[in-house]
Amino acid sequence: MWEVIGALCPCCLLWILSFGVQASCLTILFCVLGCVLAEAGWELIRKQPITVRDGSAVMTGILLALNVPPNAAWWMALLGGFVAIIIGKQVFGGLGCNPFNPALVGRTVLLISFPVQMTTWVMPRTHEITSATPLSAVKMAVGLHGNITPEVQAQLSGVFYGGLGGQLGVLSALALIAGGCWLIYRKIITWHIPASFIGSAFVLSSIFWLVDSSKYPSPLFHMVTGGLMLGAFFMATDWVTSPLTPKGMVVFGIGCGVLTVLIRLFGGYPEGVAFSILLMNSATPIIDRLTMPRKFGAMPKKFGLVTKKG
Amino acid sequence: MQVQQVKERSKAFVNLFRQHKGMNMELKTFKGGLHPPDNKRWSEKKAIEVCPVAEGDELVIHLSQHIGAPAEACVQKGDKVLKGQVIGTPKGFVSVPIHASTSGEVIAVEPRLDTAGNKTMAVVIKADGKDEWDPNLSGADPDKLMPQELKDRILAAGIVGMGGATFPTHVKLSPPEGKKIDYLILNGVECEPYLTADDRLMQEKPEEVVEGILILKRILGVEKAVIGIEANKPTAIETMQKACEGKGIEVCPLQLKYPQGAEKQLIYAVTGREVPSGGLPMDCGCVVQNVGTAAAVNAAVRRGIPLIERIATVSGSAVAEPKNLLIKIGQPISKLVEFCGGVKGELGKIIQGGPMMGMAAVSMDVPVTRGTSGILLFSEGEVIRAPEGPCVRCGNCVRACPAFIMPTEIAFQMRRGKVDEAEKLNVMDCIECGSCTYICPAQIPLLQFFRQAKSAIRANIAKRKKV
Ligand code: SF4
Ligand code: SF4
Numbered sequence: 001m002w003e004v005i006g007a008l009c010p011c012c013l014l015w016i017l018s019f020g021v022q023a024s025c026l027t028i029l030f031c032v033l034g035c036v037l038a039e040a041g042w043e044l045i046r047k048q049p050i051t052v053r054d055g056s057a058v059m060t061g062i063l064l065a066l067n068v069p070p071n072a073a074w075w076m077a078l079l080g081g082f083v084a085i086i087i088g089k090q091v092f093g094g095l096g097c098n099p100f101n102p103a104l105v106g107r108t109v110l111l112i113s114f115p116v117q118m119t120t121w122v123m124p125r126t127h128e129i130t131s132a133t134p135l136s137a138v139k140m141a142v143g144l145h146g147n148i149t150p151e152v153q154a155q156l157s158g159v160f161y162g163g164l165g166g167q168l169g170v171l172s173a174l175a176l177i178a179g180g181c182w183l184i185y186r187k188i189i190t191w192h193i194p195a196s197f198i199g200s201a202f203v204l205s206s207i208f209w210l211v212d213s214s215k216y217p218s219p220l221f222h223m224v225t226g227g228l229m230l231g232a233f234f235m236a237t238d239w240v241t242s243p244l245t246p247k248g249m250v251v252f253g254i255g256c257g258v259l260t261v262l263i264r265l266f267g268g269y270p271e272g273v274a275f276s277i278l279l280m281n282s283a284t285p286i287i288d289r290l291t292m293p294r295k296f297g298a299m300p301k302k303f304g305l306v307t308k309k310g
Numbered sequence: 311m312q313v314q315q316v317k318e319r320s321k322a323f324v325n326l327f328r329q330h331k332g333m334n335m336e337l338k339t340f341k342g343g344l345h346p347p348d349n350k351r352w353s354e355k356k357a358i359e360v361c362p363v364a365e366g367d368e369l370v371i372h373l374s375q376h377i378g379a380p381a382e383a384c385v386q387k388g389d390k391v392l393k394g395q396v397i398g399t400p401k402g403f404v405s406v407p408i409h410a411s412t413s414g415e416v417i418a419v420e421p422r423l424d425t426a427g428n429k430t431m432a433v434v435i436k437a438d439g440k441d442e443w444d445p446n447l448s449g450a451d452p453d454k455l456m457p458q459e460l461k462d463r464i465l466a467a468g469i470v471g472m473g474g475a476t477f478p479t480h481v482k483l484s485p486p487e488g489k490k491i492d493y494l495i496l497n498g499v500e501c502e503p504y505l506t507a508d509d510r511l512m513q514e515k516p517e518e519v520v521e522g523i524l525i526l527k528r529i530l531g532v533e534k535a536v537i538g539i540e541a542n543k544p545t546a547i548e549t550m551q552k553a554c555e556g557k558g559i560e561v562c563p564l565q566l567k568y569p570q571g572a573e574k575q576l577i578y579a580v581t582g583r584e585v586p587s588g589g590l591p592m593d594c595g596c597v598v599q600n601v602g603t604a605a606a607v608n609a610a611v612r613r614g615i616p617l618i619e620r621i622a623t624v625s626g627s628a629v630a631e632p633k634n635l636l637i638k639i640g641q642p643i644s645k646l647v648e649f650c651g652g653v654k655g656e657l658g659k660i661i662q663g664g665p666m667m668g669m670a671a672v673s674m675d676v677p678v679t680r681g682t683s684g685i686l687l688f689s690e691g692e693v694i695r696a697p698e699g700p701c702v703r704c705g706n707c708v709r710a711c712p713a714f715i716m717p718t719e720i721a722f723q724m725r726r727g728k729v730d731e732a733e734k735l736n737v738m739d740c741i742e743c744g745s746c747t748y749i750c751p752a753q754i755p756l757l758q759f760f761r762q763a764k765s766a767i768r769a770n771i772a773k774r775k776k777v
Contacts, residue, residue: 096700
C-alpha cells in the first residue's frame, strides 16, 4: 500500500503546486485524517487490532482528496474520509471484504450530498473560483445549444495545458501514467485493467467523435480530463474490488471504459469514471465466476491424448 | 565484496530484461509459476563430497521411506549386517525393500522419530567402520536381461523416485495393459531454490545418468527420451548434451521458473501435453523419472548396488559451509551439518528437501531418507513471517498457480468449513507446489488449507466407497 502511495506522489505534488499549497495540503490532510481516524476509531470500538499501519486508510484518504475540489471545506474532507472508511469498508468487515472502492464511495456520497461544492473547482495557478470543469462545460454547452459552442471549444484547447477549472491536463495525466507504470513494473498491479479501461474509452469516444465532432469532444480530451487516468491506474485497479483473473480484469476494464464514456456523453452527470468503477465493482463477483480459469488437464481430449495446439 | 554485489545485481537486471524482452521465449516452459531467488550459488560450484560414517556411528533406517506400504523388518536386535544387505522386505506391490547402508550391528528395531516428528518403525545400526559389502550383490549386463528382469532388479534395489516424491520406481515403470507410453522424460530441472544435487550429479557423472536412461528406455520400450534441465544450469546442460550424443536422448533446456520440475508442468513444457485432471502421467503417454533415479537404476542393474546412499545439498543461511554431499541413508542431519562446518549463527528452521515443497524437520537428530534431496538450515531472522492479514484479493495466487485453480477462493471456502465447495473449485488438482503461499502479500498459509481440504476429501471418498 505504501508503494501505491509513493506512486501517487508525483500527482499529489503537481496538485499541490497548481492549486495552492495551503488549500490542497489541507484537503489532503483532512481526507487522510478522516480516513485514519475512522479506521482507528472503528477498530478501537470493536476491539480489533488497529490496522492503520498497513497504509490502506492513508491511501483511501489520498485518493479521496484527489477526487474532491482543493477548495472544499475542511469538514467536507473529514466527512468524506469517515464515510469512505466506515460505509465504504468497515461495515463490510474491513480490508479485503468491501465490494466497492472506499474512496469512490466517499466521493459519491459527497457528490450527492453537496453537489454545488463538489463541482466548484478553482483554476489551477490563478486560483480563481470557477464553477465549470471542462466536462461539465461541454455537457452544458451540448445541453443548451445542441453542440460544443466555439467559446467552449476555445476553452477546451486550454485543457491540455491545464488551463481549465479542476483540471491539470496533460501534465497530471503524465504524472499518473508514470506512477501507474511504476506500479506495473513493481508488479503491484498488472497492465490489464488500465490498458483495457483506457483503450476501450479511447475507442468508444473516437467513434462518437468521428460520427459528429461538433457534438462530441475528441478522444484526447476524454483521456486528459476528469479522473480517467486516476481511475484507470489507481482506482479501478484496487485489488480488493477488481476481479482476480487476467481475463476478468480485461472484462472489468472494458466495462469501466465503456460506461465512463456513455455516462459522460449521455448520463446526467458530467463525469462518469467514479460511477462506472462502482458499477463494475458490483459486477466483480460475477466476473470472477464467469472467468474462472480452466483447470490444468481439462483440455478437450483428442485420441486419448491431450495436446497443446490442436 | 562490492564488486561481487554489483556483478550480481547487473546479472539479475540483465535476466529481468531478457524475460521482459521475451528473449527467454524460445525456451520451453509451462503457464503460471513464479521466480523465487534461486540461491544456488552457495553450493553449485562445490563438487560432491562423501559424508563419512565412522565406527560407532548410529544409523537410523526407517522402514517407510517411500509412498506405499512400509517394509517389514527381517533382522533382529543383535544381528550382524553387511552393507547393502536387505533389512526390510516389501509388503505388497507398491512397496520396496530397505537395505543396510553400512556394515555393523543391529542395536534396535523400534519406532524412532522421523522428519515430521512421528515415531515410525526403524532399524538402528551401529556401524563397525569397515563398510563391508554384502558379497551376494552382483551386477549384470542390462542388454542381456528382459525388461521384467530389469524391473525385478530395480525393485530388489529398493529404488524410489529421488526427486523427493519417493514413489516406487518399479511401479512407475509398469503401466497397466493398454496404456501406451511413448515418452520418457528425465527430470533434471531441480527448480527448488538452494538445491544443486542433481546439477552436480549431471556435471560429475553424466555417464551414470545416460546409462540409466538407456536401461529405462529398454524397460519401457520407448523411442523418445528427453532430459529437461532448467536454463540456470548451463554446465549441466552442456555436459549432458555431450554425454547424450548418438544415444538417442535429447536434452531440453527449460525456462527458469518455479515449479518447472513439477511432474505435470514438466510434461507440458517438454511435450505440450496436459496430464488429464485427476490422471497420471501415463494417461498422456509419459513416464517421468528423476535424473538421480536414472543413475541409481544404472548402479542397481550393472553393479547390483541398492539404494543406500544419495546426493543431497546442505545449504542455507545458517550453514557454515554449504556443500553437496554423498550421504548414507540413516545418517542424522546433525552429522551432515557437522561435516559442513556446523551451524552458523542462530538456527531458526531446519528443512528437509527444498524450501518450497520441503518439510520442516523437528530436530537435528532425525535421519536422512531416500527422498532427502537437501537439508536447509535457516537463521532465526529469516524464518519470521509477517503476521497473516486478510486476503486483499490481489490475484497474485491465481496468476501464479500452475494448476489454474483459484487459491484464494478455495481458502475462503475452507475458512468457512465448506470442504465440498472447495472440491467444486478443483482443490484436488492442486499440486502442492506452494507458489500461492510464497507470492501472497497477506502471508496467508494457503497451501495449508489445501492440504487439509485434500485429506478431508480423500477421507470422504473412502467413506463413500465403504458404504
Ligand atoms: S493452489 Fe496448489 S498448485 Fe496452485 S499454486 Fe497453490 S500449491 Fe501450487
Ligand atoms: S495472493 Fe493472498 S492476498 Fe492475494 S488474492 Fe491470493 S490469497 Fe488473497
